Amino acid sequence: MDSAFAIADHERYRDHTVELPNSIDLSHHLSSLAKNRQSSALKDLYRYAARPGMIGLAGGLPNPEIFPFLELSAQVYTHDALGITPATANVGGGGGGGGTGSDAQSMVKKPSFFEWLFGKKTTTETITIGKQPASASPLDINLNTLLQYSSAQGHPALQAFIREFVSKVYQPAFADWDVLLNIGSTMAWSHVVFMLLEPGDGVLYEEWSYPGAMNTASPLQTHKVSIKVDGEGLIPEDMNKVLAEWDEEKRGFRRPRVLYTVPTGQNPTGATMLAARKKIIYDICVKYDIIIVEDEPYYALYADPWQSQKHQPKQIGARYADVEHHTDSKDTDEEFLKKLPPSYLKFDYQGRVIRMDPVKKASYPDFRNKSAALVAKLLAETWKYDGYIRWLRGIKATYAMRRDWMCDLFETVFHLEFDQTLALSQHIRWVTAYERTAPGMGGAGAATIMDEKRGFKSNKAIVSFVPPTAGMFVWLAVHLESHPRFAQIKDADGPEGVNKMLYELWTELAEKNVLVSPGYFFDAQPGVPHEGTENFGFFRLSFSMANHEQMESAIKTIYKVFVSFFQEK
Amino acid sequence: MDSAFAIADHERYRDHTVELPNSIDLSHHLSSLAKNRQSSALKDLYRYAARPGMIGLAGGLPNPEIFPFLELSAQVYTHDALGITPATANVGGGGGGGGTGSDAQSMVKKPSFFEWLFGKKTTTETITIGKQPASASPLDINLNTLLQYSSAQGHPALQAFIREFVSKVYQPAFADWDVLLNIGSTMAWSHVVFMLLEPGDGVLYEEWSYPGAMNTASPLQTHKVSIKVDGEGLIPEDMNKVLAEWDEEKRGFRRPRVLYTVPTGQNPTGATMLAARKKIIYDICVKYDIIIVEDEPYYALYADPWQSQKHQPKQIGARYADVEHHTDSKDTDEEFLKKLPPSYLKFDYQGRVIRMDPVKKASYPDFRNKSAALVAKLLAETWKYDGYIRWLRGIKATYAMRRDWMCDLFETVFHLEFDQTLALSQHIRWVTAYERTAPGMGGAGAATIMDEKRGFKSNKAIVSFVPPTAGMFVWLAVHLESHPRFAQIKDADGPEGVNKMLYELWTELAEKNVLVSPGYFFDAQPGVPHEGTENFGFFRLSFSMANHEQMESAIKTIYKVFVSFFQEK
The missing domain is CATH 3.90.1150 (Aspartate Aminotransferase, domain 1)
Known part of the structure; x- marks a missing residue:
């Protein structure tokens, strides 16, 4: 689940229980590079291969019997291993790693961060993937299939899991969306860049943005067009002004057709955009025919705002009790989901949003460094949808606590003054x-x-x-x-x-x-x-x-x- | 070890015990896309991070304590699990899987191909990777580091393993080569395409070539320029003729600067090129300033030619005894390596060869579907160099036996006539x-x-x-x-x-x-x-x-x- 691309695939996945429009034709956005891509002729042949009794001398696949891996297993946390009600942060704190370079060393000796945070309650289980399939289902997770698996869409079981997640959590406003698995968000964004941009095109970015994303587009000599931000992210008025007043001659390139944005816990500003503003930005993108690429590494980390300890002194645990029930139940999972800001997909009745979910940041490592087999086994068969939601709540609580540590420490060490402008949302109050x-x-x-x-x-x-609410x-x-x-x-x-x-x-x-x-x-x-x-x-x-x-x-x-x-x- | 790129990196890796030239400056081959790439400014900062005592608030890395994977383990074959002296092929044969589509099913019930092939001798061992590092060495393989690891070069332990392999087995003729890990050969070739080619450029291919490779270059609207082949691959005379008589005006594009070739067990022709012809091709590439991209999925499968059973009737086991000692020792490993056709790297005194080793085909799954952690553990720490060589010998024996099955069956079912032209090498005799x-x-x-x-x-x-010798x-x-x-x-x-x-x-x-x-x-x-x-x-x-x-x-x-x-x- 590294990237959920909303891509038109009429009828294939149509959910007939809801009345949603199909996406509109946006193929004029495809780059000449994308238009020149050819599908492999070899792949046409695969459809014959499924015929019962067929002797396959056509494919060039290696013999799985001599793959050296016979069984994989992993000890993993259970979906509810992470607490959702962190204790007071005034405790000195155990391990957890220091600087980027010295983590490895510091973690050898120190006690686990978890032992301190959640006592000895953390529970684990073991997942195992065998070599031979246990059933003929395409959803079966086994090494013989996984080690060969070469579909661009990823393992069917992981596909199915992600489709359920997208449909329940993001709720796209159009019917014919699809998901694609990538090996990382940089790779996914790189594919989007080459799919949509011609050399010298402009791309819209937040005025402070992630260099990794901007560098990915730089080989095409794209122009960066920055849109002003505040504590809630892109400022619609500025975006509208930039696009309305676009002077191609003066700028030297056509009006940008692609927006790259990190709506939740933006990197580097920490800003999170809520529903109302997202709807306005979406409508601007419809007006100017812009493809929205939302990169959401920190989506599930969205938490309630930091509360000053001095103005409203409370134990951190007590704060959490105010804003969220700390019981494990479907209801509280639902509550967690309801609090999340909606994805741009929720407003997307045209199919112009490409969402990238580089979940590594928040919840588990990406596919480059970890086995897709184990991720499929963990998510699609072990935790499943409900377990994953519960896991995300634990992740959210952990990062919210760390956010509180930092903000509390600023309040302890500096003298803080709070912006008292009542008209402002808490999200943009400095x-x-x-x-x-x-x-x-x-x-x-x-x-x-x-x-x-x-x-x-x-x-x-x-x-x-601005004390961040995510990221x-x-x-x-x-x-x-x-x-x-x-x-x-x-x-x-x-x-x-x-x-x-x-x-x-x-x-x-x-x-x-x-x-x-x-x-x-x-x-x-x-x-x-x-x-x-x-x-x-x-x-x-x-x-x-x-x-x-x-x-x-x-x-x-x-x-x-x-x-x-x-x-x- | 998905791709060993020979890339100039003066001095860094210079082996001072041998006197080899450094690569020449070939930077004029870089595409404008490649020249416009920028390194991440964030990465400049990493060098400060290693300072002892540094508190890192700079990086945007997720906290490894909350990655769900605590321990990975795998049951793997020992390096000598595969026999190198297959028994007679007249046995009906057990499982092993049928067509592309029905493997999964057929393998559920049938006995292992190995049980039949090697009796009950196959031996396995278990490798385990823990969460915490066991030492502060950069070569340490642990989940905390691996799940974060984001260097473009891959894990240091795997890097070191591959460097040893390249240096001992391929023996590049220049000093300052380097290796890069990719997630698959298609991805590696795609990187090369965008690094070297401008839109509309020509690429040299064998007249029958792998569609996946040709399609990868097609988005740039590259022109395919085919070179004639025989049973030993590219025909030097034809290649020289095409290049010498190049008429840019007539062709509509400049003389190609990139050759894509599969020298061993070529796909689809099965042809394998030996040393003498490779040297000639290399010299042509020097003359016309061509970058050679050798894609070698089947390299280690190179075996002795198929022997007709009718003309020289023997048990398959006995045939193998003729051409290779079937004992496990360093000497016989050396013998195996000596028999392999040299890589183009062996002739490459200028640094114009890019070798891609998509080892998935022959020996183990690639990095997209399998954990790089486990591959690193298996190769760099468990099998090590000698064990890997021995493993490759088993792989070679397995595919050579399957090649013999097919050729023997042609001889049994059809009436075969052998080309008696004495002047011809066995490799190109039809x-x-x-x-x-x-x-x-x-x-x-x-x-x-x-x-x-x-x-x-x-x-x-x-x-x-032409009975193939590899692939x-x-x-x-x-x-x-x-x-x-x-x-x-x-x-x-x-x-x-x-x-x-x-x-x-x-x-x-x-x-x-x-x-x-x-x-x-x-x-x-x-x-x-x-x-x-x-x-x-x-x-x-x-x-x-x-x-x-x-x-x-x-x-x-x-x-x-x-x-x-x-x-x-």
Whole structure:
């Protein structure tokens, strides 16, 4: 289940119990490359092969009897192994791995993150795949078939599982959709790029976007066209303006026909787009005949907003109790699904949405590194649909807890001010972190005192961020204007000077053993000013890997380095 | 080990114990697409991540603690599980699977092909991969690392294994080669296509070639330029002529710069090219600055030529004793390797050879369907280099035996005449099969009688073939001229009429439950006459899957159908 492509295949999969339109003809979007693809003549022959009694001397398949693998087995978590009500985060935290490079080492000795998080409750089971088929069903999972299997659509059992998931969870608004399995989202996006784009075409991206996706399209010398974002993602007004005012002559290329977007827990900004705005964006795409490619690695991680501990002090466990029943039942699974923002597919009555589900990020490894056989066995036969939903709830709870760790630590170490604009949705309300002016910064006790004495804060805003509701990232907007020489540097060196300031800050953090991602890695149009945020520098902080202790140390270091940086003469 | 790309990487891997030249600069071959590729900016950051004590908030990796797989294990054959001295093929044969479509079913009940072939001697062992690393070595194979691993080069342990294999077995003639892992040969070839070709470029193919490869290049609207072949593959004189007389204006595109070739057990012709001719082809490629892409799915299947049972009647086991010691030792492994035709890499002093090793065909499943973790564990840690060589010997023996089954059955059922031209290498000597004029065709007894009474044969040549020394295919040249209405059809309808005759014959076989591949599936330049073989129609017969009983039934059916076809009024 690496990518669910919504592709027209009239009638084949039509669900006659619902009245949905078929997709419209969008074949004018196909690139000349795609139009020139030929299907293999050999494959025409396969349909004869199924005839009973047929002696097959036609295929060039290797003899499965001499494949060296006779049986595969795996010890896996049961679908309900992950708790959905994490305990308080004030516990120091066990293993869980540190930096990207040193995980392997740090995990050899330390106790499992799970032992701390869920006690000794985690349950496992063993799945086994034999060499010989147990039945003649095409859904049978066995090594002889799987090791040969060469359909572009993947194993039938996994196909069936994904179709059930797409139909129940995403609920496309057109009838004739199909799914294709890919070996990773980069590969899936690469296929889409070559299927839809001509050399020199434009692609619409969030103004801060995932470099891996943008690089995939760069060999075709595509132009990146950035759309402004806020804490809920793409801003419809800006998207509409860019498209309505498109001047092909001035731009040098035709109006873009493809939008690449990460609607949930966007990388790097962490923004999540909800239903209302998605509907508006979809309608704009209909108006301008745009194909929407939604890349959703963090979809199931969507959780309720972070709640300030100071303004509404509660145990984290108690918070969760407010927003979600922590019982295991079909009802609570349903509740979990209902809370998820709808996919663009839900609005897609024309078949112009291609959804990519690179589930590796959230739930299990992708097909490049893991056996499709075992994934099929685990999902389609062991966990099944209900079990997978329950597993996703555990994943969601885990990342939500880690998000809370990071936001809580910002609140403990910095002085936070909350945007009080009532008109704004919680999703786009910024939190601004200030330097503390009193001694004893950091530490839970000090923080509480500070909170009671509002006004002690310095007027130096250091960073702002929107606490994310999904994904793995906090997108820090650094108030560079708080730097005494900012105006001078900006006047003298422009955006390059600003980037240089940010790079110095980044290096200083790295020297103090905190590695973050500089925002300009993600700039969809480097050199073009980000209107409204020109005086900010951005850092992306990931909360997926560090344990609580490491995270606390990192946020304290960030505080010290930033405060010192802004005091620079 | 799906593809060993010979790519210049000066010094990194230089072996200072041998004096080999570095590759020459061939970067002018890169396509504009390849030149426009950008490396990910994010990846620059990874080098900081290894610093001890670093707290990583930069990467966007999922937390490995919540991957559902805790331990993988597999029951595998030991490296010496396959015998290298197959017993007589006159045994009726057990399972082994029938047609492409019905394998699954037929294998449920039947005894293992191995039980019959090697008695109960087959030995297995269990390999296990745990979640946590056992050491901090980058070569350590563990799930936490493998499930994350995202290097384009694949797991370090598998990399190291492949480097050892390439260096010992292929022995490239230049120093600075490198290997890349791909998820399959089609994907590898696709990468090469987009790396080297501009839209509309020409590619050199064997005149009969693998459609999957040709289709992969077709989206770029490449032109197929076919080179004539004989039983040893590409004919150097023809290749030289095509290139020397290249008329860009007349052809409409520049002289091809890329050769796609399958040198060993070529698909579909079964031809294998030996050292002397390879050297000539390589020199032609140097002269015309051509990149050689050698696709070698059947490399390790290279065996000694088929020996007629009638002319030199022997037990198959005894034949093998003649040509290879059947003991397990380093010496006999060395002997096996020495017999293999050299790779083009062995002659490649410039770095213009890209070798693709889609080992799935011969030895184990590819990375799309099987865990790279398990493959790494099996090859790099369990079998290791020596064990893998021994495993390949077993694979070779298995397919050589199946080749012998098919050729022996042709000899039993048809009347064979052997080309007696002494000047010809055994590799390109055709065998021609005639109708028998005596009653009681087929059956071992009848065949022996027939053999004693040479001259009984009809003068109707039916099919010719070169008994293959590698691969999985017998390439049958059907003597269409033996058909009473051939001249008439050819005059009236030209090549189309000839194809129609072949299609009728193919359908008749399919109706009688024998499925073969029509040769025109593999035609590199449909419509262009195959000089010298215009009066033949071709079928590709695979001997990889059918068991002996099925194969015997198929060859008898082929005899009956062909004889009847040529008697047609």
